[in-house]
Amino acid sequence: MIRLVIVDDHGMVRAGIRSGLPADIEVVGEAADVQSAVSVIAAAEPDVVLLDVHLPGGNAQAVLQQSAVDSRFLALSVSDASQDVIGVVRLGARGYVTKDITSADLATAIRQVAAGEAVFSPRLAGFVLDAFTGAAAKTDDELDRLTSRERDVMRLIARGYTYREAADELFLSVKTVETHMSAVLRKLQLSNRRELARWAKGRGLE
Amino acid sequence: MSTQITIRRAYRETRGRWVGGVAAGLAEHLGWPVAAVRALFVVSSFFAGIGVIAYAAYWAVLPQRDQDDSDTARLLAFAALVIGGFLLLPTNPWMQIGLPLAVIALGATVVWTRVGPTRILRPDGLQWTALGLGILLVLVGVVALAATGIGVRSLLNVGAVALLLLVGVGLIAMPWIAGLYRELTVERQERVRSQTRAELATQVHDSVLQTLTLIRRHADDPQQVSRLARAEERHLRSWLYEPQGDPQMRLSAALSAAAARIETDYPATVELVCVGEVELDESGRALVAATTEAMVNAAKHARGAVSVYVEVDDGRVTVFVRDRGPGFDVAGVSPDRKGVSESMIGRMQRAGGTCAIRSDERGTEVTLTLPVTP
Numbered sequence: 001m002i003r004l005v006i007v008d009d010h011g012m013v014r015a016g017i018r019s020g021l022p023a024d025i026e027v028v029g030e031a032a033d034v035q036s037a038v039s040v041i042a043a044a045e046p047d048v049v050l051l052d053v054h055l056p057g058g059n060a061q062a063v064l065q066q067s068a069v070d071s072r073f074l075a076l077s078v079s080d081a082s083q084d085v086i087g088v089v090r091l092g093a094r095g096y097v098t099k100d101i102t103s104a105d106l107a108t109a110i111r112q113v114a115a116g117e118a119v120f121s122p123r124l125a126g127f128v129l130d131a132f133t134g135a136a137a138k139t140d141d142e143l144d145r146l147t148s149r150e151r152d153v154m155r156l157i158a159r160g161y162t163y164r165e166a167a168d169e170l171f172l173s174v175k176t177v178e179t180h181m182s183a184v185l186r187k188l189q190l191s192n193r194r195e196l197a198r199w200a201k202g203r204g205l206e
Numbered sequence: 207m208s209t210q211i212t213i214r215r216a217y218r219e220t221r222g223r224w225v226g227g228v229a230a231g232l233a234e235h236l237g238w239p240v241a242a243v244r245a246l247f248v249v250s251s252f253f254a255g256i257g258v259i260a261y262a263a264y265w266a267v268l269p270q271r272d273q274d275d276s277d278t279a280r281l282l283a284f285a286a287l288v289i290g291g292f293l294l295l296p297t298n299p300w301m302q303i304g305l306p307l308a309v310i311a312l313g314a315t316v317v318w319t320r321v322g323p324t325r326i327l328r329p330d331g332l333q334w335t336a337l338g339l340g341i342l343l344v345l346v347g348v349v350a351l352a353a354t355g356i357g358v359r360s361l362l363n364v365g366a367v368a369l370l371l372l373v374g375v376g377l378i379a380m381p382w383i384a385g386l387y388r389e390l391t392v393e394r395q396e397r398v399r400s401q402t403r404a405e406l407a408t409q410v411h412d413s414v415l416q417t418l419t420l421i422r423r424h425a426d427d428p429q430q431v432s433r434l435a436r437a438e439e440r441h442l443r444s445w446l447y448e449p450q451g452d453p454q455m456r457l458s459a460a461l462s463a464a465a466a467r468i469e470t471d472y473p474a475t476v477e478l479v480c481v482g483e484v485e486l487d488e489s490g491r492a493l494v495a496a497t498t499e500a501m502v503n504a505a506k507h508a509r510g511a512v513s514v515y516v517e518v519d520d521g522r523v524t525v526f527v528r529d530r531g532p533g534f535d536v537a538g539v540s541p542d543r544k545g546v547s548e549s550m551i552g553r554m555q556r557a558g559g560t561c562a563i564r565s566d567e568r569g570t571e572v573t574l575t576l577p578v579t580p
Contacts, residue, residue: 100439122477122479122513122515123477123479125479126479126480126481126515129481129517130481130482133481133482133519155515155517158479158481158515158517159513159515159526159528159571160477160511160513160515160528161528165568
């Protein structure tokens, strides 16, 4: 059983998400703004927080910074503007999905985040490749580079492959693919690459 | 036959005038040379100021022709007339009080005529000069007026007093001036805001409202509704978040336009991810056409979601178009099937690129490559 808190300022969205969730995911709390989100999360200590990027009274940043629990965050947004994606991931979200995701895919993403894995949409993978490629990629800091295997995995995700399909394509185990994804997520959060900083700064997220 | 009666009227002229246009107007009306009329006014002024009084009377009575065109020559002539008029008066007190008054009047006139209330919003260099000159003249007049009472030696003191007075008045008027400025700023911001609002309203009307109307009309057709909603979402999103590129010029803009068309025409969603960007040339346009063909095939046969990934790296563009349809036997496609052999493979080969197709029960993936000069 995965305990979930949904943070979104639209009641319709929360209701829609709740009604589409399978039996193994239990909604233990809901919040519509930053303040209530922080207190609900602190009280419920859920496994996963589904967090809308744009909230009244601040943005996802405030919730991520003020929550001192072990909950894992999955960011949710209608927009897939690059700065939104990069911004929340750099603040510690384990993944990012858009609101047009199907209920089944959302449930899968929540389970992956609960298991400590990273959730990459094709678009997020595209952003990562965009940020880590180009002339500036020649650097000594390994946090600022993707290994060739990580790039291969990212490319397949961007092409619309699932983890399992990517693993088959590269003759790897799913576990190895997941390890690569987590490594990329960590680089995304810790790297000081100018592109990432700029994206995050553009939304006032850093 | 009708007889036309024209009533000839005298006007104050606005063209070619020196002072108020009285002399020019009378000259026009009487058919005299304008110099003669002016001379008459000047000469008669020496006889108890008859010329000046007559001029003033005419000025008050005659209507003005056309629009006012204030110019510097007129101001100088006016100043000369006023000062000259006072110089003609023999008594000393007139000199002492009249001249400063004339200077003050001149200064005020300069400010009023050159710096209108509408122009003060954005004064240019000439208006600043006029303003400065006008204020200076008024100041000199005030000082001269004050100096008549207390003697010329205290002139500097009087000047200081006048300056203090000016500063005092400025301080008193400060809140009013600041308020005026604030009002103007607010008004300007309001104007910008209302422009933005109008632009937004147009955008919403052209897209969202039209689509909502269409959706209501197709309310019993879920597939149509979802297609319309998706197309509108894409449109709005690109307007809100992405800088508009010219689809004729840039690869990603061209492909996202193609994807939008396909989503409108077929019950499929296209997820397009672009990494890197190239300017479109002839072969680039061939790549766009081949990619579009691949997306159409995927949307048509596989339905559901189509993933498109575009990567520009190391002097090469690679495009992957993937669907999760039932797949087909690539080798078994007959060569006369134009869609695959001509639109994709042939087109890419002519453009100097390649086209590879892989298909199995899990779906189909078309890979297109094209060398580009970075």
